[in-house]
Amino acid sequence: MTLAELVARLDLTVFAGENGLQRAVKSGYAGDLLSDVMARGGENVLWITIQIHPNIVAVAVLKDLAGVVISGGRTPEPETVQRAEKEGLPLLGSALGAFELAGRLHGLGLRGA
Amino acid sequence: MALRRYRADLHIHSCLSPCGEVEMSPRRIVDEARKAGLDIIALCDHNTAANTAAAVRAAAESGLRVFPGIEITSSEEVHILGLFESLEDIRPVETAVASNLPMPDSRKTFVRDQIIADEFDGVSGFHPAFLMGATALSAGEVVDLIHAHNGLAVASHFDRSAFGIIAQLGFIPPDLRLDALESASPDKAGEFDEASGLPVIQSSDAHQPDEIGRRSTLFLLAEPSIREIRQALAGLEGRGVLRT
Numbered sequence: 001m002t003l004a005e006l007v008a009r010l011d012l013t014v015f016a017g018e019n020g021l022q023r024a025v026k027s028g029y030a031g032d033l034l035s036d037v038m039a040r041g042g043e044n045v046l047w048i049t050i051q052i053h054p055n056i057v058a059v060a061v062l063k064d065l066a067g068v069v070i071s072g073g074r075t076p077e078p079e080t081v082q083r084a085e086k087e088g089l090p091l092l093g094s095a096l097g098a099f100e101l102a103g104r105l106h107g108l109g110l111r112g113a
Numbered sequence: 114m115a116l117r118r119y120r121a122d123l124h125i126h127s128c129l130s131p132c133g134e135v136e137m138s139p140r141r142i143v144d145e146a147r148k149a150g151l152d153i154i155a156l157c158d159h160n161t162a163a164n165t166a167a168a169v170r171a172a173a174e175s176g177l178r179v180f181p182g183i184e185i186t187s188s189e190e191v192h193i194l195g196l197f198e199s200l201e202d203i204r205p206v207e208t209a210v211a212s213n214l215p216m217p218d219s220r221k222t223f224v225r226d227q228i229i230a231d232e233f234d235g236v237s238g239f240h241p242a243f244l245m246g247a248t249a250l251s252a253g254e255v256v257d258l259i260h261a262h263n264g265l266a267v268a269s270h271f272d273r274s275a276f277g278i279i280a281q282l283g284f285i286p287p288d289l290r291l292d293a294l295e296s297a298s299p300d301k302a303g304e305f306d307e308a309s310g311l312p313v314i315q316s317s318d319a320h321q322p323d324e325i326g327r328r329s330t331l332f333l334l335a336e337p338s339i340r341e342i343r344q345a346l347a348g349l350e351g352r353g354v355l356r357t
Contacts, residue, residue, distance in 0.1 A: 033280055033281060034280075034281065034282050034283030034284075035279055035280045035281070035282075035283050036280075037283070038283050051189060051282075052188075053189050053251065053252065053282060053286070054286065055282045055283055055284065055286055058283070058284070059283050077251065
């Protein structure tokens with residue numbers, strides 16, 4: 001499944017990284033402790049978080065994640081958006097909370113990383 | 114000016130912190146700090162400085178220097194200490210933090226009473242805000258707020274899993290203008306953290322009387338002031354952080 005399909009099916013906001021939306025998503029992970037995501041995230045994983053700090057971009061790039069979805073309707077810091085754009089990282093958003101969003105992704109066939 | 118050694122414990126909680134023991138009155142803290150052989154302490158309650166004036170007054174003519182401090186919870190749930198020279202400096206910081214804190218519907222949510230005390234062990238009130246909560250201020254905004262009022266910004270227990278900056282943010286953001294890192298492990302004071310290049314100090318993070326001074330930092334200073342500690346952290350003019 002590509003990010004573009006997920007954006008369309010779950011009505012996700014695209015904050016940055018529009019050009020990377022053709023990337024295929026392998027699995028998902030949810031977490032707000034960035035140290036935990038650094039330990040548990042991996043290539044082509046879609047990460048759900050409520051963190052909006054610019055460090056989320058660095059963690060996603062470091063772990064070669066497919067993209068980041070900020071849940072709960074939160075808005076990323078402007079610098080987070082700038083860095084994601086610069087890195088070509090898809091930075092998405094959803095009004096749904098993490099639990100509901102993960103459930104919808106699971107329903108679409110995505111499994112945990 | 115002649116330099117001498119000052120032993121400092123720059124992170125102590127009073128009975129005002131929801132996790133602080135009721136015995137931690139400003140006067141008791143000053144007494145215990147003197148017994149522990151400390152020269153300098155900072156009172157840093159969670160998201161409030163309402164007991165700092167009492168602590169400063171309780172230490173008057175005791176020979177102990179008390180810095181007004183505050184441990185601010187950023188929106189990312191990173192704990193950052195602000196250490197200040199004077200009550201005048203910390204007051205606007207406290208006001209800004211207060212306006213960015215959640216107010217609870219009911220006091221039932223508290224773990225303990227958040228006691229505002231005077232310098233004679235009297236209770237002068239209870240703090241109404243949810244002090245354990247996170248402020249709406251980002252880590253960068255917290256550091257800027259502290260610096261705008263001449264304070265030092267120190268990442269609390271930076272290497273601890275709960276509320277430490279590395280656990281919360283994965284690594285120390287390179288553009289975050291911290292002055293120092295406070296380590297939770299006892300052997301790192303006086304070193305520089307390799308990844309960030311920041312100086313490392315240690316403090317007790319005391320919540321009960323017998324914890325005061327259990328960890329501390331030895332500074333070489335001309336006098337016990339924030340300005341001198343800033344120089345010591347930067348290793349300027351012969352000032353420094355000694356290996357303890």
